[in-house]
Amino acid sequence: MSISSRFSVGIHILSLIELNKNTVNTSESIAESVNTNAAVIRKIMGMLKKADLITVQPGVAGIQFARDYAEITLLDVYNAVHVVKDNELFSVHSNPNPNCIVGQTIQGSVEHYFHRAQRAMEDELKTMTIKDVIDDMRRDVQS
């Protein structure tokens, strides 16, 4: 299993706003950069918009940051694109046998540890910003 690439595509879109700011980004041009279908981009753009990370206007080409991209964390993006449901990074088998000590208690017990692990990952995402990513890209680019 793997967390959906919607997350990396979301980061891609946001990076383009800054690194391609001399031209107007349309869902079509972004799709070319990402190498996917424009409708996929529009769907993800819609999620980023709904999360108030970007502003987009129906019918008008272009995207803008809704706030300083140094203040947009990877956790913000991760939440925006709904790649992992709240506290459901790990799944627990359903309907274990309630007549067994383990079957009766495993869901409640394991849930607690799974949530902690998920939170650790999400807390780490919170320390990273789109600016960090963009800075890396500027450094890494082969011109």
Place this chain on the structure above:
Amino acid sequence: MSISSRFSVGIHILSLIELNKNTVNTSESIAESVNTNAAVIRKIMGMLKKADLITVQPGVAGIQFARDYAEITLLDVYNAVHVVKDNELFSVHSNPNPNCIVGQTIQGSVEHYFHRAQRAMEDELKTMTIKDVIDDMRRDVQS
């Protein structure tokens, strides 16, 4: 997306060894407790065995811990059952356009942050042991 329930089933199996130690656990009896097919249990048992967490003998009923269960971390189990490939918790879209700054650099840039987040989660799993889970179960059981 969600991480496979093989992980929680693995924890279930290990917990049964201790909490059901008065009887012999067969793949069949474990399957009843987990509420799945015995072949699924055998497959996971095979993984736990390969990771040296348990000992099982072909043809002979029963499982034993290969080491003290206070020394078995949830990370050990997680690695044993291969629910997430090394550094592939997050997937990155493939074949971004190399003629674009972002397309050219995103994989390398984002990879670094994704690995950090994954490591944070795995480091947290390392702090939790099967004993912790079993203690919770003993506390929570409704007798």
Place this chain on the structure above:
DNA sequence: AATACATGTAACTAATTAAATTACAAGTTG
């Protein structure tokens, strides 16, 4: 107001993956 081009979104298809099932080989014990 008509044309061209953009976003927004729903419905459908294809591809991938996970889980369950079936079947049987091989090991062990009495």
Place this chain on the structure above:
DNA sequence: CAACTTGTAATTTAATTAGTTACATGTATT
């Protein structure tokens, strides 16, 4: 050797994700 076990491969089923198509809606320009 009979009964029962683990080990494992092959198959089916179910669920999920990504990609595609189509079209409604919004905007701007002439």
